[in-house]
Amino acid sequence: MSTEENQPAGSTISRRDFLKLTTSVGFGLAIGAAGMASINEKLIPEAKSEVNKQPVNDVIAMYGDRQAGIITPQQKYMYLVSFRITTSQKADVIQLFKSWTKFSDLSTSGGTMKTGDNPLLPPSDTGETLELSASNLTITYGFGPTFFLEDGKDRFGIAKKQPLYLKDIPRMPRENIDPSLSGGDVCLQVCADDQQVAFHAVRNFIRLSTGYATLNWLQEGFISGKAGVTPRNLFGFKDGTANKLHDNPEGNKKVIWAGQEEPSWMTGGSYMSYRKIRMLLEVWDRSSLSDQENTFGRHKESGAAFGKTNEFEAVDSSKLPVTSHVALAKQSGQLIHRRGYSYTDGVDPKTGNVNAGLLFIGYSRNPEEQLIPMLKLMQSKDKLNAYTSHIASGMFACPGGLTAGQYMGQSLME
Numbered sequence: 231m232s233t234e235e236n237q238p239a240g241s242t243i244s245r246r247d248f249l250k251l252t253t254s255v256g257f258g259l260a261i262g263a264a265g266m267a268s269i270n271e272k273l274i275p276e277a278k279s280e281v282n283k284q285p286v287n288d289v290i291a292m293y294g295d296r297q298a299g300i301i302t303p304q305q306k307y308m309y310l311v312s313f314r315i316t317t318s319q320k321a322d323v324i325q326l327f328k329s330w331t332k333f334s335d336l337s338t339s340g341g342t343m344k345t346g347d348n349p350l351l352p353p354s355d356t357g358e359t360l361e362l363s364a365s366n367l368t369i370t371y372g373f374g375p376t377f378f379l380e381d382g383k384d385r386f387g388i389a390k391k392q393p394l395y396l397k398d399i400p401r402m403p404r405e406n407i408d409p410s411l412s413g414g415d416v417c418l419q420v421c422a423d424d425q426q427v428a429f430h431a432v433r434n435f436i437r438l439s440t441g442y443a444t445l446n447w448l449q450e451g452f453i454s455g456k457a458g459v460t461p462r463n464l465f466g467f468k469d470g471t472a473n474k475l476h477d478n479p480e481g482n483k484k485v486i487w488a489g490q491e492e493p494s495w496m497t498g499g500s501y502m503s504y505r506k507i508r509m510l511l512e513v514w515d516r517s518s519l520s521d522q523e524n525t526f527g528r529h530k531e532s533g534a535a536f537g538k539t540n541e542f543e544a545v546d547s548s549k550l551p552v553t554s555h556v557a558l559a560k561q562s563g564q565l566i567h568r569r570g571y572s573y574t575d576g577v578d579p580k581t582g583n584v585n586a587g588l589l590f591i592g593y594s595r596n597p598e599e600q601l602i603p604m605l606k607l608m609q610s611k612d613k614l615n616a617y618t619s620h621i622a623s624g625m626f627a628c629p630g631g632l633t634a635g636q637y638m639g640q641s642l643m644e
């Protein structure tokens with residue numbers, strides 16, 4: 231765990247924080263349109279029975295200076311969920327964020343909602359995590375450009391608080407972006423080491439959004455590998471090696487955390503850039519090892535850059551093919567904190583090929599300086615383009631962390 235990461239919390243402390251939150255923000259909320267039971271009832275925490283008591287060493291604290299899920303070591307599973315806010319009332323948005331925050335507190339500390347005992351009502355908890363632990367669940371919130379301004383309209387009176395670099399990623403050469411899989415008002419990155427725990431959270435965020443927001447799109451990712459070892463992507467290459475270059479508080483400050491020029495609610499926050507990138511596995515699998523290695527400028531097995539023997543030895547750009555992926559990243563002179571996950575989406579009905587690739591997630595202090603020029607360069611020249619196609623895109627501003635009793639987005643909304 232990085233030195234900057236929020237400290238793990240024992241479940242007792244978290245549960246007490248949770249109760250504090252419950253009393254301080256007075257959750258007597260009624261769910262909208264669906265006429266479901268009150269959120270208050272739905273979100274009453276229930277301790278797991280002695281039999282089902284879970285270990286507390288897999289809880290990642292939700293409270294701290296920064297949101298969890300950015301420099302947190304990558305969990306095995308990730309869902310990325312985009313919502314469109316449907317209410318025009320700021321007060322409704324606040325209610326939604328309060329109930330999401332309350333659920334985030336409960337689920338990241340390993341709790342479950344009270345299942346309820348009225349046979350005539352739907353159970354309050356969907357139930358699939360009753361015997362499961364927190365599994366390092368993290369929930370990272372981000373706001374898209376349309377949350378601030380949509381068609382020139384200041385929807386919730388917060389346009390003047392829009393962060394400096396929050397705009398959609400501009401159009402790029404060669405891309406095939408599907409707007410229905412891109413953007414959104416609010417994005418939640420939900421990660422856990424147990425897929426069922428992660429999906430349970432996603433499902434309940436959707437449930438709680440009834441009457442306030444609708445689901446735009448939902449992506450599901452996975453990575454695998456031993457702790458502390460760089461995971462491999464679906465092309466079989468170690469992916470994430472260069473994150474080591476900034477893995478210290480000073481480096482993170484330069485690369486990840488928003489600067490002082492930003493509105494105060496972004497203090498401790500960051501920008502999340504998202505690209506869904508299809509990887510043409512069948513084409514890749516027919517290419518020679520040397521073509522594959524030339525594409526990245528690194529060796530497949532060791533992950534070492536050309537001219538080196540170990541994965542983490544410094545890259546010498548003069549030894550790399552000029553249009554290799556790593557050479558172009560180096561040419562841009564920028565660093566990005568990458569937190570990518572592989573995805574599979576079944577079979578492409580047009581070709582019979584596997585639909586699979588990378589959910590690229592990059593965190594940066596200033597995407598205009600760090601991400602966009604790099605992406606432009608790569609989309610124009612990268613050898614990797616022969617094997618990939620960008621099909622979705624998004625940019626979200628992630629606020630700083632929370633203290634118990636606050637709700638996510640409070641310093642933006644109030």
Ligand SMILES: C=CC1=C(C)c2cc3[nH]c(cc4nc(cc5[nH]c(cc1n2)c(C)c5CCC(=O)O)C(CCC(=O)O)=C4C)c(C)c3C=C
Nearest residue numbers: 467468469470471472507526556559566588590604605618
């Ligand atoms: C614009 C940002 C980037 C996109 C989009 C992107 C797509 C992408 N990358 C890989 C695989 C690898 N990327 C690697 C390094 C790397 N990639 C980016 C940025 C984007 N990648 C950066 C900034 C870097 C680091 C470069 C450096 O400073 O050394 C590597 C090498 C190992 C590593 O450092 O992680 C691999 C492998 C794929 C497959 C992909 C799209 C599908």
Ligand SMILES: [Fe+2]
Nearest residue numbers: 469555556559
């Ligand atoms: Fe890359």
